[in-house]
Amino acid sequence: MSDRLTAVQRALTDAPADLIVECLAEAVARDYAIDIELLLVDYRLAALLPLTGGPPLTRPGEPAWRSFDHQSEVRDGEVGYLPVTGRGERMGVLRCSPAADSAETRGELAEIATLLAHELQAASAGTDRYTSAARTSRLTLAAEMQWELLPGRSRIRPSFSLAGQLEPSYAVRGDSFDWAEQDGRLYLSVLNGHGEGTSAALLTSLATYALRNARRAGLPLADQAALADQAVFAQHRGDRHVETLLLELDLDSGEMQAVDAGSPRMMLLRDGDVLDQPLEAQFPLGMFESSEYAPQSFTLRAGDRLFIVSDGVFDAATGTSRYGEAALHRFVRRTGSLAPLQAVRSLLGDLRVFVGGDLEDDAVAVCLDVTAASRQ
Structure with missing residues (x-):
């Protein structure tokens, strides 16, 4: 494991439950010079919702949806998308800008996306932030x-x-x-x-x-x-x-x-x-x-x-x-x-x-x- 991947993993495990994505984004920007954004899939499996707000992605043919559906890296110009999935539980997609060029960096970012999924699963018992952000309307x-x-x-x-x-x-x-x-x-x-x-x-x-x-x-x-x-x-x-x-x-x-x-x-x-x-x-x-x-x-x-x-x-x-x-x-x-x-x-x-x-x-x-x- 590279030093920068180790540093990112430490940032994930040390982050407060409700600030996992922000702490991860800070570490990835510092060590990889890449900006990341988490898109959470909604309860209906019909929208990918930016955690920090913004318009939902609802068209199946969009690059983010191709990454989610095919569980693989998808590149769209200078932006890359990676599935955020832990033990088969698909939670969403990580948007990376600019997209990584080297095979080593791409592999490490894919591992980071998986580590993020596991941390989100662990954090769900301690915060409502991610379950709330994955809703397009109120549940009964x-x-x-x-x-x-x-x-x-x-x-x-x-x-x-x-x-x-x-x-x-x-x-x-x-x-x-x-x-x-x-x-x-x-x-x-x-x-x-x-x-x-x-x-x-x-x-x-x-x-x-x-x-x-x-x-x-x-x-x-x-x-x-x-x-x-x-x-x-x-x-x-x-x-x-x-x-x-x-x-x-x-x-x-x-x-x-x-x-x-x-x-x-x-x-x-x-x-x-x-x-x-x-x-x-x-x-x-x-x-x-x-x-x-x-x-x-x-x-x-x-x-x-x-x-x-x-x-x-x-x-x-x-x-x-x-x-x-x-x-x-x-x-x-x-x-x-x-x-x-x-x-x-x-x-x-x-x-x-x-x-x-x-x-x-x-x-x-x-x-x-x-x-x-x-x-x-």
Whole structure:
């Protein structure tokens, strides 16, 4: 590591949580003679917003958006753009002026952009500055609760790539997702809590925390569902329930266990074909005092893509026309060349165009790619 890169890293780690970018900019200007500016992606994945103010960038073809979408350096004349991403979580883009000329400097700036992403993730527990700056409008209280509940929006590891998105992003209510990776296994849940406003958000939060509690206790997938089912029923006595899909993927073998508790829709994209992945429907969480759940299994292989959507996607309507399963299958087929975050962003953007604005019902879309060869 060069002396100047070490100095910049020290400036990052020593910076106050709410002044990380300013301290970084001072160090980069001193040691590299380059001015930097952070552009944060908004909750809808539709705008790149300068942290210090200024007009948002909303046109997909702009250089900053090409850097964000393709996760690579993009140069536009004397200005360069670098993705700010940590462990697959895309936070935005770093604008550099002038763009670096030497390969060494370009490599160090790319590393700085990654270091910045990790520092922003660490700082999020201590300041509201960056979450506030990533908004084009005020979130509803329910949406605030739902976004705070998420583990992130995207994740990349050697064996998988994963992303999820909520819509309407600034007013989502009961739809959500959760994931965790441990000991060679990926756990994924997609939830749809019934109701409106904060009551739906509270219901989904209860189910999510109950599932996390059971998962962190090392319980099998079916027992995770049963514990969450009991927690929701104890609170609402069967008046409210949460449609949930629970998945557990063995990253070595590709074996997927699933519990379909009245779940969202799941599709498999394999070798260019879209197939509905059928599962035996079981009772949603909280519907009855004591429900038993049984996992089912299927196998994924390298190159497979799972797309999971709630009913707010395929039931989206305008007038007498529904988006429907046929349109959904066509769209999923076209996403094969897109990274998971681009795929869910494109799908929900297509839905907004279809209905002519925000969706009336909230929706969740999750995309999982299996990228490492399995033993199958």
